Amino acid sequence: MTDSNCLFCKLIAGEIPSGKVYEDEYVYAFRDINPQAPVHILVVPKEHIACAAEINGENSLHVAKCFEAIAKIAEAEGLDKGYRVVNNCGDDGGQTVMHLHFHIIGGTKLSERII
Ligand code: AMP
Ligand code: ZN
Numbered sequence: 311m312t313d314s315n316c317l318f319c320k321l322i323a324g325e326i327p328s329g330k331v332y333e334d335e336y337v338y339a340f341r342d343i344n345p346q347a348p349v350h351i352l353v354v355p356k357e358h359i360a361c362a363a364e365i366n367g368e369n370s371l372h373v374a375k376c377f378e379a380i381a382k383i384a385e386a387e388g389l390d391k392g393y394r395v396v397n398n399c400g401d402d403g404g405q406t407v408m409h410l411h412f413h414i415i416g417g418t419k420l421s422e423r424i425i
Contacts, residue, residue, distance in 0.1 A: 311357060311358050312356075312358050313409070316358055316408070317407055317409070318338075318354050318409035319409060321340065322356055328340035328341075329341035331351055331383060331386075331387075332353075332379055332383050332386075334375070334379065335375075336355060336356055336371070336372055336376075337353060337354070337356065337376055337379040338353075338354050338356055339352065339414075340352055342413065346413075346415060347415045347416060347417055347418055347420070348416070348417030348418055349387050349389060349393070349414065349415070349417035350413065350414070350415055351383060351413070351414040352411045352412070352414075353376050353380055353411065353412045353413075353414060354376070354409060354410065354411045354412075355369075355373065355375065355376055355410060356372070357369060357372045358409055359373075359409070359410040360409065361399045361400055361408060361410055362397050363399055363400060364410070365410070373410070377395075377412075380395060384414060387417070389414075389416040389417065392416065393415060393416030393417075394414075394415045395413065395414060395415075396413040397410070397411070397413070398413075
């Protein structure tokens with residue numbers, strides 16, 4: 311299912327250009343337009359799931375596929391010393407695009423602080 315008003319659905323469909331780094335049947339991944347670290351990639355399910363609060367037993371396969379892709383992408387990007395995976399959920403979590411996405415952040419030694 312896609313949402314025709316959703317920025318990331320448009321990006322997945324190729325209606326908006328993106329710096330694609332990975333794609334499979336379930337997952338699309340691209341470079342963040344405003345990178346916060348040397349490597350900053352967004353990994354999204356092709357299925358439109360609005361946010362982490364909407365993950366359930368019916369759609370969790372799409373989330374699992376995102377994490378399989380994250381491991382592959384991190385290896386391809388040379389993040390052998392580690393990286394951070396971030397999900398912002400809802401207003402208080404700072405989510406600005408309402409299509410579930412996981413930030414892969416790395417390529418440098420990150421702060422141990424979460425916030
Ligand atoms: P969040 O704040 O977790 O919802 O993250 C949304 C992310 O999407 C931000 O890091 C933005 O920089 C990024 N973003 C917004 N529009 C685009 C775009 N067209 N291409 C790539 N990244 C984008
Ligand atoms: Zn969407």
